[in-house]
Amino acid sequence: MHALNSIPDVCPLADLAVEALIDEADLSPKPALVDRRGNGAHTDLHLGLMHASALALWPAFQGMADAATQHGCIGLPLREALGQLGREGEADMLRTTGGVNTHRGAIWALGLLVAAAALAPHDTGAAVLAARAAALARLPDRSAPQPLSHGRVVEQRYGAGGARAEAQAGFPAVLEHGLPHLRASRLAGHGEQNARLDALLAIMATLADTCVLYRAGPEGLAAMQTGAQAVLTAGGSASLAGRRRLHQLDQRLLALNASPGGAADLLAACLFIDRLDRGEHSRSPA
Ligand SMILES: CC(C)(COP(=O)(O)OP(=O)(O)OC[C@H]1O[C@@H](n2cnc3c(N)ncnc32)[C@H](O)[C@@H]1O)[C@@H](O)C(=O)NCCC(=O)NCCS
């Protein structure tokens, strides 16, 4: 276990991961998710809890960066060290939130990406970074317990691969959808918040989000994907027509209790990858 008062110096990679989580939580208006307006479809979450959880994860991300630096290459020893650190991070999260799952998927995605960045701190372009994270995710972790998580239930019921498959494939939802939309919206002058919302919507439009599948089944998933695409087709978050569609999507997902938590995690991963791709960690590697 890590103690916050034992943090040595500023760690850019762990800082970037925590900042990505806080930026994701603060982004508003997100459909059916916790944001500055409220709790979305979640009775047990609120923005303060998301912030506290994000901050509590700093030592776990720092530990993952350190482990990658120490091991120095992709292989089973590093994979198993990361698995242990990820589970400790989850325990830190649950202690902080009183048992509520605020960031399980995000610890997984960002943890792999932090380790991938620390392995080669001067080679953190989006594609190579995601490929290294994917290689780590594909390695088996012999010590991993196999609890019947919501993701496993949904995998058995609908064949959705969820957070594991997304990471093992190199985060296609981020690289092929989130990141291109983030940058296209910025280039179009839509403003940073609208660009981030468009990135989230682009991820939602294609993702098999196991949070949504667990809570609302295939009907909920279809509502999420078609509703998100409708916002983008109408002109995105910066347009009046897009904002109307976004409001309709929010109402529809709330009615279905369908919170796109997996898409939210991947938006945080997208913001992290974007900043590394732009060289924002180069002051000091880990
Ligand atoms: C792989 C994880 C996410 C467990 O996955 P599983 O699907 O069984 O769990 P669960 O139902 O709790 O879902 C996890 C979360 O993933 C997110 N998610 C849902 N769908 C998706 C998707 N398609 N893509 C990405 N993330 C998704 C959601 O936020 C969801 O809450 C993780 O908790 C885990 O096993 N960690 C072990 C520790 C480890 O190995 N860490 C090493 C790297 S840090």
Ligand SMILES: Nc1ncnc2c1ncn2[C@@H]1O[C@H](COP(=O)(O)OP(=O)(O)OP(=O)(O)O)[C@@H](O)[C@H]1O
């Ligand atoms: N802003 C956000 N609002 C809500 N969920 C988010 C947000 N950002 C990320 N998430 C992700 O959504 C997941 C929480 O979703 P959910 O509450 O459905 O989880 P669960 O533990 O599978 O289900 P339940 O709460 O029904 O037991 C977390 O893993 C978290 O990473």
